[in-house]
Amino acid sequence: MLKKHPRFYKTMEEIFPGVYEHEKRLYTKNLVPGKSVYGERLLNYKGVEYREWDPFRSKLAGAIKKSLNYFPFEKDSKVLYLGASTGTTISHLSDIVTDGEIYGVELSKRMIMELVKLAEDRENIIPILADARMPQEYEEVGKVDILYQDVAQPDQVDIFLKNTEVFKPEWGFLALKTQSMDISKTPEQLLDISQQQLSKKYDILQTIDLNPFDKMHYFLVLRRKDI
Numbered sequence: 001m002l003k004k005h006p007r008f009y010k011t012m013e014e015i016f017p018g019v020y021e022h023e024k025r026l027y028t029k030n031l032v033p034g035k036s037v038y039g040e041r042l043l044n045y046k047g048v049e050y051r052e053w054d055p056f057r058s059k060l061a062g063a064i065k066k067s068l069n070y071f072p073f074e075k076d077s078k079v080l081y082l083g084a085s086t087g088t089t090i091s092h093l094s095d096i097v098t099d100g101e102i103y104g105v106e107l108s109k110r111m112i113m114e115l116v117k118l119a120e121d122r123e124n125i126i127p128i129l130a131d132a133r134m135p136q137e138y139e140e141v142g143k144v145d146i147l148y149q150d151v152a153q154p155d156q157v158d159i160f161l162k163n164t165e166v167f168k169p170e171w172g173f174l175a176l177k178t179q180s181m182d183i184s185k186t187p188e189q190l191l192d193i194s195q196q197q198l199s200k201k202y203d204i205l206q207t208i209d210l211n212p213f214d215k216m217h218y219f220l221v222l223r224r225k226d227i
Contacts, residue, residue, distance in 0.1 A: 012045050016077035018096030019064065021055075025115035026053040026061050028095035032121045037091040051095065055213045055221050058089040059150060059175045062213030069206055070221045072146060072171045075099045080167055082132040082159065083151040087125070092146040093148075094122040103141050107131050132159050135166040150175040152184065159195045164201065164224075172202060172222035179216040187216050194220075201225060 012022045020027040027050035055062040077100040084090050084104030103130045106112045112125040115127040130137040148171040149160050178187040202222035210217040
């Protein structure tokens with residue numbers, strides 16, 4: 001029987017800590033083997049189960065596919081996630097931040113129930129039913145390493161800055177949905193206005209247009225200036 005040349009073997013390449021690429025698809029190691037979260041593909045590779053990370057369902061995965069350069073999430077990171085929804089992206093962060101804590105803030109009672117179910121299997125996820133406009137409601141979370149926000153509201157930049165004042169994150173990841181902000185201005189104008197607001201306290205390290213994964217969405221990577 002002929003042996004395949006090594007270059008024909010498909011590898012599981014770790015492109016960021018805890019994030020893998022295999023045959024041009026993104027994966028994370030499944031923290032809860034045998035269970036998918038949103039119907040994603042489960043792949044067994046050399047005895048380890050991975051979950052496919054769909055960039056059309058997760059803005060963070062979309063940003064990775066669009067050449068994200070910064071990924072400070074580590075095994076023991078403390079993350080505040082605003083707009084956690086039913087848990088698609090937060091579940092993959094749960095695979096990565098295995099020894100840390102991810103506080104998921106969500107205003108919708110229906111969605112928070114889905115997040116609570118997810119947290120039954122994933123103990124590093126702590127669901128919080130609260131309005132992200134009022135960080136005082138969950139200020140007991142304390143200082144965090146990373147603030148991740150995906151809140152489609154007109155005042156989404158103000159929400160982000162208000163939370164950074166309370167939780168003092170070194171890193172910020174902001175999914176900016178311009179369509180939700182001001183229909184009288186172009187997406188480019190809204191991006192420029194947002195960047196001016198954010199740049200007072202944060203260095204804007206990268207701005208990614210998430211098209212085709214999410215239209216009229218920008219993904220901003222930020223780092224506090226006083227670090």
